[in-house]
Amino acid sequence: MDKQNKYFLSENNVPFQEFFKFGLSVDCVVFGYHKGQVSVLLVERDAEPFKGSWALPGDLVNLDEDMDEAAGSVLRKLTGLENIFMEQFYSFGSVQRHPAGRVATVAYYSLVNSDEYKPKASAWTKSIQWFDIRSLPKLAFDHDQILDKGIRTLQRRVRYRPVGFELLPTKFTLSELQELYEALLNAKFDKPNFRKKILSMELLRPLEEVQENVSHRPAKLFQFDENRYQELRKEGFAFDITLKTN
Amino acid sequence: MDKQNKYFLSENNVPFQEFFKFGLSVDCVVFGYHKGQVSVLLVERDAEPFKGSWALPGDLVNLDEDMDEAAGSVLRKLTGLENIFMEQFYSFGSVQRHPAGRVATVAYYSLVNSDEYKPKASAWTKSIQWFDIRSLPKLAFDHDQILDKGIRTLQRRVRYRPVGFELLPTKFTLSELQELYEALLNAKFDKPNFRKKILSMELLRPLEEVQENVSHRPAKLFQFDENRYQELRKEGFAFDITLKTN
DNA sequence: TCAAAAGTGTTCCGAATACACCCATGC
DNA sequence: GCATGGGTGTATTCGGAACACTTTTGA
Numbered sequence: 001m002d003k004q005n006k007y008f009l010s011e012n013n014v015p016f017q018e019f020f021k022f023g024l025s026v027d028c029v030v031f032g033y034h035k036g037q038v039s040v041l042l043v044e045r046d047a048e049p050f051k052g053s054w055a056l057p058g059d060l061v062n063l064d065e066d067m068d069e070a071a072g073s074v075l076r077k078l079t080g081l082e083n084i085f086m087e088q089f090y091s092f093g094s095v096q097r098h099p100a101g102r103v104a105t106v107a108y109y110s111l112v113n114s115d116e117y118k119p120k121a122s123a124w125t126k127s128i129q130w131f132d133i134r135s136l137p138k139l140a141f142d143h144d145q146i147l148d149k150g151i152r153t154l155q156r157r158v159r160y161r162p163v164g165f166e167l168l169p170t171k172f173t174l175s176e177l178q179e180l181y182e183a184l185l186n187a188k189f190d191k192p193n194f195r196k197k198i199l200s201m202e203l204l205r206p207l208e209e210v211q212e213n214v215s216h217r218p219a220k221l222f223q224f225d226e227n228r229y230q231e232l233r234k235e236g237f238a239f240d241i242t243l244k245t246n
Numbered sequence: 247m248d249k250q251n252k253y254f255l256s257e258n259n260v261p262f263q264e265f266f267k268f269g270l271s272v273d274c275v276v277f278g279y280h281k282g283q284v285s286v287l288l289v290e291r292d293a294e295p296f297k298g299s300w301a302l303p304g305d306l307v308n309l310d311e312d313m314d315e316a317a318g319s320v321l322r323k324l325t326g327l328e329n330i331f332m333e334q335f336y337s338f339g340s341v342q343r344h345p346a347g348r349v350a351t352v353a354y355y356s357l358v359n360s361d362e363y364k365p366k367a368s369a370w371t372k373s374i375q376w377f378d379i380r381s382l383p384k385l386a387f388d389h390d391q392i393l394d395k396g397i398r399t400l401q402r403r404v405r406y407r408p409v410g411f412e413l414l415p416t417k418f419t420l421s422e423l424q425e426l427y428e429a430l431l432n433a434k435f436d437k438p439n440f441r442k443k444i445l446s447m448e449l450l451r452p453l454e455e456v457q458e459n460v461s462h463r464p465a466k467l468f469q470f471d472e473n474r475y476q477e478l479r480k481e482g483f484a485f486d487i488t489l490k491t492n
Numbered sequence: 493t494c495a496a497a498a499g500t501g502t503t504c505c506g507a508a509t510a511c512a513c514c515c516a517t518g519c
Numbered sequence: 520g521c522a523t524g525g526g527t528g529t530a531t532t533c534g535g536a537a538c539a540c541t542t543t544t545g546a
Contacts, residue, residue: 019306022268024339024350060265063348067339091337091352093270093313102309104270104350106337175498192500193536200534216497217543244536421525438527439509446507462524463516490509 023103026071027058027143028086029150030079031133032114033167038133038183039114040147043078043125049099050140052126056147058105071108079119079128085166086110089153090146097142109150111166158184162203162239165224171207173219174198187245197243203229269349272317273304273389274332275396276325277379278360279413284379284429285360286393289324289371295345296386298372302393304351317354325365325374331412332356335399336392343388355396357412404430408449408485411470417453419465420444433491443489449475 030041042054057078061070071088075081086108093104119128131137133151138144158164164180165172178194181187198204204222211218229239276287288300303324307316317334321327332354339350365374377383379397384390404410410426411418424440427433444450450468457464475485 018309020269020347021266021309022270022307022350023266024268024270061268061339063264063267064341066341067337067350088337091313091334093307093352095310095312101266104268104313104352106339106350173498190536190538191498192538195499197535211498213545214497215545216495217499217545219498419525436508436510437525438511441526443508457525459518460524461518462522463526465525 021102023098023101024061024067025058025103025105026061026067026074027056027105027107027146028071028074029056029107029109029147029154030075030081030084030112031109031150031154031167032112032117032130033180033183034114036179036183038167039130040133040136041079041112041119042129042131042137042139044127044129045124045140046126047124053140054131054137055140056107056143057125057128060103067106071106075110078122078125080122081110081112081117084110084112085163087157087163090149092142092146094142105146107146107150109154111163113167113169115169155185159241160239162224162229171209171221171223173211173221174204175219177222181241185245189243190246193243197241201232201237201239203232203239267348269344269347270307270313271304271349271351272307272313272320273302273351273353273392274317274320275302275353275355275393275400276321276327276330276358277355277396277400277413278358278363278376279426279429280360282425282429284413285376286379286382287325287358287365288375288377288383288385290373290375291370291386292372293370299386300377300383301386302353302389303371303374306349313352317352321356324368324371326368327356327358327363330356330358331409333403333409336395338388338392340388351392353392353396355400357409359413359415361415401431405487406485408470408475417455417467417469419457419467420450421465423468427487431491435489436492440489443487447478447483447485449478449485 032039032041041057043057045051045053045055057074059070059074059078061067065073068086068088071086072082075084075086087110088106088108091104091106095102097103097105114130119130122128136144136147139147158181164177164184167180168176174195175191177198178189178191181194182189203225205225205228207221207223209221211221278285278287287303289303291297291299291301303320305316305320305324307313311319314332314334317332321330321332333356334352334354337350337352341348343349343351360376365376368374382390382393385393400409404427410423410430413426414422420441421437423444424435424437427440428435449471451471451474453467453469455467457467
């Protein structure tokens with residue numbers, strides 16, 4: 001205590017240990033996308049408090065664990081997902097946000113191509129499920145607020161950074177890309193203009209392959225070119241798909 | 247403990263209390279602006295660790311204090327500033343970022359019209375001082391990293407939200423505004439084009455007043471119209487001052 | 493041949509750029 | 520008058536918007 005007290009000489013005479021009584025958690029807004037629908041992965045809690053309620057996947061951080069690391073662990077343990085795009089977006093720290101004590105939480109969002117991924121419950125979750133972001137249940141804690149902020153953050157970032165591609169399979173058609181943006185931003189774009197805009201950036205590598213088993217002219221497949229993006233960024237290029245919505 | 251254990255049934259069998267051993271702090275990047283110079287307020291620490299080093303103003307959060315509230319308090323206690331624009335931007339939580347124990351920190355930035363404000367040291371700070379953001383000292387803890395992220399965040403946000411005005415006096419000339427943006431973004435703009443762009447948004451209310459005691463044609467004074475901005479926002483207007491840099 | 497979606501081209505319009513020029517003030 | 524910044528006008532360019540059109544496939 002003496003050793004510690006010399007570290008924090010704050011005005012108020014609160015003993016040092018009083019400060020080290022916070023819980024720290026990470027919560028994750030996992031976005032998925034499939035055929036025009038943007039969804040979010042929620043878990044059904046099998047523990048108090050809010051047992052039986054839906055909540056964002058999240059957990060307390062261990063003392064010997066970096067925060068970013070913890071975020072990855074949560075995802076792996078609660079959803080089985082690994083090596084997924086993840087980014088911190090906001091932290092929530094009001095006094096009464098957790099009934100069991102003072103817990104601050106750092107929120108991350110991650111992007112998954114939900115096509116193949118079939119979630120499965122684990123540990124202290126009764127079940128786990130995708131929810132369309134247009135019809136969400138009431139959530140535990142302040143997770144409604146966190147999720148809301150997560151959605152807004154994604155909608156903003158997706159316009160200025162090429163993160164949307166994380167929600168698609170590696171190979172995709174331009175129409176699929178357009179549908180994705182329309183779903184994310186809840187808008188409609190003009191097809192020719194969308195194509196021109198996205199192609200003019202020269203971030204998509206056209207493949208030799210085309211769609212198969214479609215009863216119409218098969219579409220060319222494209223792939224996002226990460227290297228190209230990094231190059232352009234160095235030259236001051238700014239990704240931007242602001243287009244007029246119909 | 248029994249009561250508490252039912253709240254967190256996580257996979258690992260770490261006792262519940264082990265999770266409530268975090269310190270939580272807030273750190274604040276206070277931006278100031280004066281005559282073409284963007285600066286940041288730093289304090290010289292008068293306590294271990296890093297006694298004598300420059301650091302961002304920050305402090306541990308009290309258990310009964312909301313995080314946002316704490317951010318405001320820090321500013322008031324360490325700098326005397328009150329009712330200042332403040333926004334959270336990122337959190338830092340690696341295990342070893344604080345030598346005294348596990349402390350996660352939530353970073354805020356705030357914007358001050360530094361013209362009149364003369365900082366004065368207080369509490370556990372030896373001194374407090376403005377530093378031009380182009381020549382910064384090495385900082386304590388991971389504050390270099392926090393400050394760097396703060397600067398980048400401001401540079402991004404200032405282009406898409408009318409926050410820059412917080413750095414100017416209530417009444418300002420268009421040239422002053424342009425200089426501010428040029429300093430923030432480290433760029434040069436074409437004067438006629440800058441004016442047209444900013445005036446076309448109709449966010450500035452022209453006043454009847456003009457500059458005084460200048461040995462050239464006196465400039466008109468303007469004022470940012472917050473109400474007008476809120477109106478426009480509802481109609482879908484997006485603030486944007488992306489201009490070609492000369 | 494028809495439906496369905498892929499994919500292209502062209503005109504129009506507005507906003508950003510580049511740049512020349514005029515205006516008001518103090519000294 | 521002239522230096523100094525304030526302030527304006529305009530031709531040009533470029534990119535987004537609107538919209539009509541052609542192409543390729545399966546059935």
